Amino acid sequence: MNLLTEKKNEVTIIFVREERLDAHNSGDLKAELAALFEGKEKNILVDLKDVRFIDSSGLGALVSGFKNAISHQGNLKLSGLQPQVKSMFELTRLHRVFEIFSSSEEALDTF
Amino acid sequence: MEEKKIQVDIKVPNQTRYLSLIGKIGEDIANELYRYSGDRETLAYHINLVLTEAMANAIRHANASDPDKVVRVVIFFAADELVIQVHDSGQGFDINNIPTPNSENVLEDRGRGISLIRSLMDSVCYRSMADGNVLEMTKKLL
Numbered sequence: 001m002n003l004l005t006e007k008k009n010e011v012t013i014i015f016v017r018e019e020r021l022d023a024h025n026s027g028d029l030k031a032e033l034a035a036l037f038e039g040k041e042k043n044i045l046v047d048l049k050d051v052r053f054i055d056s057s058g059l060g061a062l063v064s065g066f067k068n069a070i071s072h073q074g075n076l077k078l079s080g081l082q083p084q085v086k087s088m089f090e091l092t093r094l095h096r097v098f099e100i101f102s103s104s105e106e107a108l109d110t111f
Numbered sequence: 112m113e114e115k116k117i118q119v120d121i122k123v124p125n126q127t128r129y130l131s132l133i134g135k136i137g138e139d140i141a142n143e144l145y146r147y148s149g150d151r152e153t154l155a156y157h158i159n160l161v162l163t164e165a166m167a168n169a170i171r172h173a174n175a176s177d178p179d180k181v182v183r184v185v186i187f188f189a190a191d192e193l194v195i196q197v198h199d200s201g202q203g204f205d206i207n208n209i210p211t212p213n214s215e216n217v218l219e220d221r222g223r224g225i226s227l228i229r230s231l232m233d234s235v236c237y238r239s240m241a242d243g244n245v246l247e248m249t250k251k252l253l
Contacts, residue, residue, distance in 0.1 A: 021135075023167035024127035053134070053156070055163045056223035064220045084156045091230060093217050 001028040011043040011111050012036060013104055021058030029058075033065030033076070042074040043111045047104045049080030049087050054088050066097060075099075079107040117143060118187040125170050125180040133166055133184055134159035137195070140186060144193075147252050157231045158250070164224040165197040165246050173201035173244060192233075193250045200243035206235070229251070 002017040014032065018025060029046075036044055046062065048054070062078070069076035079101040081089065089095040101107035117140055123129040141147075141155035166182055174180040183198040209225045210216055229235050232248040 009202055020131055022127075022130050024130050024170070053159060053163075055130075056158060056221075056227055057167065059223060060220040063218055067218060067220075069151075075162070084153070087153075088160075091227065092212050092223050095216070097217060110199075 001025040001035065003029065003086060008108060009111075011108055013045045013047055015047045015048050015050070015104075019050065020053040020055075021048070021061070022055040023057040026055075026057040026061040030061035030064045033050060033061070034068055034091050037065075037068040037072045037074060040072075042072065042085065044069065044074065044076045045104060045107050045111075046076065046078050047080045047107075048078060048085060049082070049103075051084055051085055055083045056092075058094060059094060060062055062098070066093075075111060077101065077107050077110065079104045116188045119185070121184045122181045122190060123184070125169055125174045125176070125182055126178055127167060129182075130163050130166055134163045136184075137162040137186065140193075144252065147217045154250075158193070161228045161231055161248050162195060162197070164228050165195070165248065168204075168224055169197050169199035169201075169246070172204055173199035175201055189249075191252050193252055195232075195248045195250075197248075198240070198243055199245075203237070203239060203244040205246075206237040206246075 004015040004017055007015045010072065066076045077099040080103060081100060123133065137158035138155040141158045142151060147222045169182045170176060180200055185196040187194050206225060209227050210222060212223055228248055233251045234249045237244060
């Protein structure tokens with residue numbers, strides 16, 4: 001899957017450069033998040049501005065990353081959700097779990 | 112003049128790489144609906160999502176990720192309803208034994224697919240047939 005990773009200050013930003021985050025590619029994101037936290041990264045921001053479509057597997061990969069963050073005393077936050085993607089977080093109550101920001105710039109200030 | 116109604120009947124290999132293709136077909140059908148007056152963009156997304164969820168379930172669970180199996184997807188209209196069927200050839204699963212997301216299980220990695228389908232469609236059933244099973248999802252278009 002096409003992921004672009006950048007480090008700004010103490011935050012690693014993962015830009016998911018895919019139109020869809022679904023059962024075909026979400027395992028890659030889950031593995032990448034696990035590897036980053038295992039590698040001692042503490043603060044990760046996943047930017048979803050290019051993602052037009054997310055399914056339950058995509059949500060599950062992000063939940064897995066969120067739990068990894070907690071177990072490593074870190075943070076995982078989200079930015080750039082398109083309206084239909086955001087509606088999936090609301091439908092599954094996950095908007096109450098994640099800190100969600102409109103842009104990566106806005107999110108970076110909160111770590 | 113009677114409205115011409117779309118019906119598709121597709122068989123695809125039991126592989127997740129085809130989720131995008133089938134989801135896109137569902138979106139395209141939503142965009143072709145002659146008389147639908149609701150939020151077409153949202154309907155298209157929802158049809159894409161339920162197809163993706165149902166097909167991923169068929170591929171991974173019912174068909175046990177066997178790449179030699181096929182998933183059959185049928186989309187048709189009955190009265191003012193859009194009916195989507197996803198057929199599998201596996202052992203099936205108990206659709207009534209799937210927990211609904213709540214505050215206690217919100218952090219589970221899995222298990223949101225069927226409940227998402229249920230919340231977006233008007234009726235959902237899963238039944239055995241002679242050569243496998245079918246998940247049938249219906250959406251009223253009034």
